[in-house]
Amino acid sequence: MTGLVTIVGLGPGDPRLLTPAASEALASATDLVGYGPYVDRAPEWPGQRRHSSDNRVELDRARFALDLATKGAHVAVISGGDPGVFAMAAAVFEAVENGDPSWRSLDIRVEPGITAMLAAAARVGAPLGGDFCAMSLSDNLKPWETIEARLRAALTADFVVALYNPISSARPWQLGAAFKIVAETREPDTPIILARAVMRPDERIRILPLSEVEASMADMSTIVMIGASTTRLIERPEGQAPYVYTPRYYGVRP
Amino acid sequence: MTGLVTIVGLGPGDPRLLTPAASEALASATDLVGYGPYVDRAPEWPGQRRHSSDNRVELDRARFALDLATKGAHVAVISGGDPGVFAMAAAVFEAVENGDPSWRSLDIRVEPGITAMLAAAARVGAPLGGDFCAMSLSDNLKPWETIEARLRAALTADFVVALYNPISSARPWQLGAAFKIVAETREPDTPIILARAVMRPDERIRILPLSEVEASMADMSTIVMIGASTTRLIERPEGQAPYVYTPRYYGVRP
Numbered sequence: 001m002t003g004l005v006t007i008v009g010l011g012p013g014d015p016r017l018l019t020p021a022a023s024e025a026l027a028s029a030t031d032l033v034g035y036g037p038y039v040d041r042a043p044e045w046p047g048q049r050r051h052s053s054d055n056r057v058e059l060d061r062a063r064f065a066l067d068l069a070t071k072g073a074h075v076a077v078i079s080g081g082d083p084g085v086f087a088m089a090a091a092v093f094e095a096v097e098n099g100d101p102s103w104r105s106l107d108i109r110v111e112p113g114i115t116a117m118l119a120a121a122a123r124v125g126a127p128l129g130g131d132f133c134a135m136s137l138s139d140n141l142k143p144w145e146t147i148e149a150r151l152r153a154a155l156t157a158d159f160v161v162a163l164y165n166p167i168s169s170a171r172p173w174q175l176g177a178a179f180k181i182v183a184e185t186r187e188p189d190t191p192i193i194l195a196r197a198v199m200r201p202d203e204r205i206r207i208l209p210l211s212e213v214e215a216s217m218a219d220m221s222t223i224v225m226i227g228a229s230t231t232r233l234i235e236r237p238e239g240q241a242p243y244v245y246t247p248r249y250y251g252v253r254p
Numbered sequence: 255m256t257g258l259v260t261i262v263g264l265g266p267g268d269p270r271l272l273t274p275a276a277s278e279a280l281a282s283a284t285d286l287v288g289y290g291p292y293v294d295r296a297p298e299w300p301g302q303r304r305h306s307s308d309n310r311v312e313l314d315r316a317r318f319a320l321d322l323a324t325k326g327a328h329v330a331v332i333s334g335g336d337p338g339v340f341a342m343a344a345a346v347f348e349a350v351e352n353g354d355p356s357w358r359s360l361d362i363r364v365e366p367g368i369t370a371m372l373a374a375a376a377r378v379g380a381p382l383g384g385d386f387c388a389m390s391l392s393d394n395l396k397p398w399e400t401i402e403a404r405l406r407a408a409l410t411a412d413f414v415v416a417l418y419n420p421i422s423s424a425r426p427w428q429l430g431a432a433f434k435i436v437a438e439t440r441e442p443d444t445p446i447i448l449a450r451a452v453m454r455p456d457e458r459i460r461i462l463p464l465s466e467v468e469a470s471m472a473d474m475s476t477i478v479m480i481g482a483s484t485t486r487l488i489e490r491p492e493g494q495a496p497y498v499y500t501p502r503y504y505g506v507r508p
Contacts, residue, residue: 016275019368024270082368084375086502090383093499097488098507104490108497110376114273114336114366121338122364129344131389131404133413142504150385150411157407158400159387234351236358243362245347248340250396253352 003069003106007083007092008076009113010041014199017119022111026076033065034078034088042078058091066095066103082115086136086164116223117162120195123205125234125243127193127225130250132160137167137174144174151178155185160231160246163224167215175224176215182226186210191233191244193225194218207233207244257323257360261337261346262330263367264295268453271373276365280330287319288332288342296332312345320349320357336369340390340418370477371416374449377459379488379497381447381479384504386414391421391428398428405432409439414485414500417478421469429478430469436480440464445487445498447479448472461487461498 006025011017026032026042033039036052044050053061065075079088089110096103121128133154139147154161161182167175182190188211196204196219206217210226218224230250233242247253260279265271280286280296287293290306298304307315319329333342343364350357375382387408393401408415415436421429436444442465450458450473460471464480472478484504487496501507 011273014275016278017273017366019265019271019273021268021270082372082376084372084380084382089376089380090499090502093380093383093488093497094501094503096497097486097499104488105494108379110380112271112368112372112376114368115372118336118338118366118369122336122343122366125362126338126343126347126364128338129340129347131387133385133387133408135385135413136502141502146412146504150413153407153411154387154413157404159389159404159408232351234347234358240359243347243350245344245351247348248344248390248395249348250400 003072004074004109005065005069005092005106006076006109006111007079007089008111009079009082009087010038011081011114012116012119012199013041013080013197017114017199019111019113022113025111029074029076031068031073031075032078033061033068033075038078038080058088059095062088062092062095063099065092066099066106069106070100070102079113082113083110084112085115085134116164116198117225119198120193120205120223120225123195123198124193124207126245127191127227127231128160128246129248130160130228130230130246132162134162134164136164137178138165138171139174148181151181155182158228160228161226163226166218166222166224168220175218179213179215182210186226186229191227191231193244194222195225196222198223207242257326258328258363259319259323259346259360260330260363260365261333261343262365263333263336263341264292265335265368266370266373266453267295267334271368271453273365273367276367279365283328283330285322285327285329286332287315287322287329292332292334312342313349316342316346316349317353319346320353320360323360324354324356333367336367337364338366339369339388370418370452371479373452374447374459374477374479377449377452378447378461380499381445381481381485382414382500383502384414384482384484384500386416388416388418390418391432392419392425393428402435405435409436412482414482415480417480420472420476420478422474429472433467433469437464440480440483445481445485447498448476449479450476452477461496
């Protein structure tokens with residue numbers, strides 16, 4: 001059997017958002033490789049081997065998967081959301097570039113998924129309706145100065161900004177620093193969306209003005225979205241949450 | 255029956271990328287509303303009414319759907335890709351904000367989908383593996399000066415940039431102008447991805463260095479992705495297309 005690595009996006013976690021193509025890739029794999037909780041989400045198939053690991057070892061996991069494939073396995077590397085957005089795909093290609101030359105001839109595929117910002121946006125309206133940027137707030141793999149410069153550039157050019165990996169116990173201060181930078185360019189009533197565990201049983205979504213938001217309201221499972229100057233709320237009758245959206249037009253309404 | 259509007263993302267077009275939740279929303283609707291070719295992609299259900307329209311009338315289509323829902327219909331507004339990304343969701347909320355006040359009490363849901371940049375990225379590797387921006391190059395609804403300023407900001411801060419709506423017969427020069435701006439900040443060998451009709455039978459994907467790319471290589475169905483300074487190719491054995499990826503790290507490789 002010729003080896004194969006498919007990096008599979010699970011989406012936000014609700015099986016109703018798992019694409020049929022991703023389901024098929026999980027079902028046809030001989031080996032599943034991934035962070036434990038993600039592997040646990042995949043249905044069990046007879047004869048399939050499951051290799052769960054810790055969350056902090058993406059490159060080791062990638063190399064392990066590539067090595068299995070060189071031995072003929074059909075490996076599904078399981079990723080949350082979309083594998084290409086702050087998830088496992090880049091780690092696998094990093095491993096290929098810097099690893100065993102034989103890995104370059106392997107068939108490596110990516111099955112896309114619903115990434116967190118799309119799921120979160122869908123739950124509140126259409127906050128990504130204009131131009132937007134997506135960035136990871138983690139300074140594990142890039143300098144904080146780069147993150148700060150990118151955030152300032154995105155805010156100044158009036159993009160909506162989606163922040164992945166906003167906070168963790170090892171990175172406690174970065175989100176607060178980011179909110180301070182946001183306050184330099186955005187009005188206090190700018191809508192901020194904090195969307196935690198979207199479309200999972202423990203989902204919690206909050207929409208707050210910038211002036212009331214605090215870093216402690218987010219955790220590792222939260223995606224934070226910062227409105228552009230044009231992002232706005234549509235107020236609704238008593239008891240109904242407002243819709244949040246960013247119009248497609250900019251400047252005068254056509 | 256209480257009315258409902260669900261804005262449904264079809265993804266790139268391959269049914270294998272349509273989520274089960276989106277399929278269910280299409281199947282349970284009494285009325286489908288959308289651009290003709292998108293409505294044609296939805297399976298037919300007995301008794302379901304189908305309302306196809308031209309591509310250039312998003313707001314009229316949105317108002318029509320909202321009006322049907324006030325009369326009790328369960329309307330699926332069909333959108334390509336993800337409804338929240340340069341597609342129908344923002345148009346529906348624009349219509350709600352500026353339309354009949356009764357529309358604000360309607361139940362309006364969004365079913366997310368695989369947006370073009372995720373599908374295109376998956377086909378070539380992991381070009382969105384770092385921070386990225388997504389912007390529409392259409393100046394129908396925003397001034398060209400805004401587009402140019404955003405593009406410059408994104409390039410200067412070294413984001414990967416995904417350009418939606420890069421070119422059309424009514425907007426022939428904008429993509430060429432954008433490539434000139436790109437050439438001011440990016441090296442001539444920066445990978446540019448032109449991905450047309452991704453995961454459809456007429457798919458065509460090209461990966462070219464910036465120095466060789468021309469606006470005429472794109473059309474209305476193309477998404478254009480511009481690499482960051484760190485985006486690179488992984489060359490592969492004779493006859494195999496290179497992988498393209500953007501590493502997660504920035505600066506020194508850990």
